[in-house]
Amino acid sequence: MIADEDGNKRGELAFTELYQRYARRIHAYCFRILSSTEDAEDAFQETFLRFHKTVKAGGVMTNVSGLIFTIARNLCINLKKKNTRWASDDIDDHTISSYDSTYDQKELLNLVKTSLELINPDYREAFVLREYNGFSYDEIARMLDVSVPTAKIRVFRAKEKIRKVLEPYLKDLLSI
Amino acid sequence: MxxxxxxxxxxxxxxxxxxxxxxxxxxxxxxxxxxxxxxxxxxxxxxxxDEEAGFVPLATTDSIFKTLGYTAPIAVGAGSGVAASQIGLISLIKTWGGYLVASLVGTLLATSVFLMVDDSREVVFANQKTTTGDNVEASSSVAANTEEASNPVLAETEGMQERRTSVAPRTIQHSIQAEAPKRQKLSTQTETTTTTTTRLTAQGTTQAEPTTTAKNVTPQDASTDDDPTITAAQTTSDNSISSQELNHVNSENREAAAMAVTPIDNSEKVTEPRSSASLSIDKIDNSVNNPVNYIKQQPAPFSAHVRGITVPVDLETSQLQLPVADPGLENVALGISYPLSPHFSVVLEGGKESYLLSFTTPKDDGRVFLHEVQPSVIWGAAGIRYNWLTTSRFTPFGQFLIGSSEAGLMGRGMVGTNWSITDRIGLTAGAEYSLVGYRYLGDLNFSDRVGLTYGLTIDFGR
Structure with a gap:
């Protein structure tokens, strides 16, 4: 894909094109999977560096996006394991402390982000891949190495959990 | 379920x-x-x-590309997610920088052309007045009034010639002033004065001038003693110092003498002729109804215009029959123009127009893939407009603009005419050609189109 043996311009152009195509989605994935901004930036950069190294080593790729997201996912899992617990939290123990009777879109977004950090990482990952990155359930299933119904259930459960976290404020939220 | x-x-x-x-x-x-x-x-x-999640900081992108030894992407192609999310100064420059640079280049180009071509605005202006033909006498008088009403040499009518006789003393003194710095020897002074008088006579001044001249150069009539001409004439008649001494003095004070000729006070002598000229000029029709004055008022300080581009013909034909991506506010241009002279104006324009962009990508197996997009792009350009002022109401013009668009650099050429319905409002119609250059994988491609254009022009500040 990236014919960079001679360090020619086409290899650079190809990488630039792929970067421009996937950077936003990969960044959103890292940003929402990892709660730390610094970790997210590290994972994002490392993803593309490893991707470049992988394709430079040779081999035919049939699924570029799958490869990039697999690299990003593995990096995110490792960072999670390294810095925090990559474990499920009980949603019932958490509530969002800040509350205001008036919400705007940004506040709602902040509440959703906070909710994401509180739900099961498996659900969160499926939810992010589906809602933020727009992958189909088939693609999510392949990336997460689960069945399609399982991927679908995880996204559904994530939405249910987020709703549960936002339950006290939904009346105001939905009046926007 | x-x-x-x-x-x-x-x-x-x-x-x-x-x-x-x-x-x-x-x-x-x-x-x-x-x-x-x-x-x-x-x-x-x-x-x-949630754009925050997808926003990739520029520093992060720079860091990745620097690590790989690549150049970080600045120019972003269609469909890039990164560019869409760039905010801040860099994004602002990327968005408007092209238009800004184009405007500056266009303005410089227009100014350069103006300075090179139109180096005599007043002369051109005066010539235009005489071409109207309805009132030649009035035109000449207005020209004299515009440039220097008190200068009788510019007057061409008989009435003005009559007044010139009385103005002659002032004319001669001006001529002497011009000759004064050239004098080298006292012995030639009288000759110089004579030469001047002769020249004025050749220009049609009455025969009374030599007498007037002789009177004029006498010390009694001189309003200042600093006038070297007068000093020379006085010296000639007195013969009190030698020519060598005077020449010495003259060379020492040449610069002072050259400056001293300027403040000659002719106010008393000129007052009467000026009054006569003013009376004559006051009779000229200065109203807007006078076609001479109508042109004199042109152009307005600046104009704003809006125009549409109709019957567009895409010279680049789509092989895939693509629909226009965004037909909203398609083929509309807004602009302003500022006159540098009756002929030349600087023009700034912006608009929205769709262009067919084609890309070909060769594959390893020899096949060539054709990609086509027809985005509706926003463009901005600046340049120069040349107006032909052949009539009072219709103004044919041609303009050339260069600028930038969302797709790439752009050049635009247009010919048309402006019809002034009122002093402020006009209609414009013409034909326009535009060319867009865009890059793909390092190759420069072009897309062009031609069409008719029409619109409305509003003049401000008149």
Missing amino acids: NYSELLHDFVENSLSTQHEETLFQALAVDEELRFELKYLLTLRDTIRE
């Missing part, structure tokens, strides 16, 4: 028609279910608005 799962599928647009009917029936009677539907839709819309 429960209703929540049906709702989930419905929001994701994957619910079957059969289940849709079931869901809609439930939604009609179940308020809780409707509330859940609102939640799912709000959640989806909220996430779509």
Whole structure:
């Protein structure tokens, strides 16, 4: 894909094109999977560096996006394991402390982000891949190495959990 | 499958028609279910608005590309997610920098052309007045009034010639002033004066001039003693110092003498002729109805115009029959122009127009893939307009602009005419050609189109 043996311009152009195509989605994935901004930036950069190294080593790729997201996912899992617990939290123990009777879109977004950090990482990952990155359930299933119904259930459960976290404020939220 | 799962599928647009009917029936009677539907839709819309997550800091991109030894992408192609999310100064420069640079280049180009071509605005202006033909006498008088009403040499009518006789003393003194710095020897002074008088006579001054001249150069009539001419004449008549001494003095004070000729006070002598000239000029029709004055008022300080481009012909034909991506406000241009002279104006224009962009990508197996897009791009350009002022109401013009668009650099050429309906409002019609250059994988490609254009022009500040 990236014919960079001679360090020619086409290899650079190809990488630039792929970067421009996937950077936003990969960044959103890292940003929402990892709660730390610094970790997210590290994972994002490392993803593309490893991707470049992988394709430079040779081999035919049939699924570029799958490869990039697999690299990003593995990096995110490792960072999670390294810095925090990559474990499920009980949603019932958490509530969002800040509350205001008036919400705007940004506040709602902040509440959703906070909710994401509180739900099961498996659900969160499926939810992010589906809602933020727009992958189909088939693609999510392949990336997460689960069945399609399982991927679908995880996204559904994530939405249910987020709703549960936002339950006290939904009346105001939905009046926007 | 429960209703929540049906709702989930419905929001994701994957619910079957059969289940849709079931869901809609439930939604009609179940308020809780409707509330859940609102939640799912709000959640989806909220996430779509989450641009922060997709925003890639420029420093991060720079760091990755620097590590790899590549050049970080600045110019962004269509479909890039990174560029769309760039905010701040860099994004601002990327968005408007092209237009800004184009405007500056266009303005410089226009100014340069103006300075090179139109180096005599007043002369051109005066010539235009005489071409109207309705009132030649009035035109000449206005010209004299515009440039220097008190200078009788510019007067061409008989009436003005009569007045010139009385103005002659002032004319001669001006001529002497011009000759004064050239004098080297006292012995030639009288000759110089004579020469001047002769020249004026050749220009049509009456024969009374030599007498007037002789009177004029006498010390008694001189309003200042600093006039070297007068000093020389006085010295000649007195013979009190030698020519060598005077020459010495003259060379020492040459610079002072040259400056001293300027403040000659002719106010008393000129007052009467000026009054005569003023009376004559006051009789000239200065109203807007006079076509001479109509042109004199042209052009307005600046004009704004809006125009549409119709019957566009894409010279680049699409092989894939692409529809226009965004037909909203298509083929509209807005602009302003500022006159540098009656002929030249600087023009700034911006608009929206669609161009066919074609890309070909050769594959390893020898096949060539053709990609076509026809985006509606915003463009901005600056340049120069040349007006032909052949009549009072119709002004044919041609203009050339260079600038930038969302697709790439742009050049535009247009010929047309402006019809002044009133002093402020005019209609414009013409034909326009535009060319866009765009890059793909390092190759420069072009797309052009031609079409008719028409619009409205409003003059301000007149």
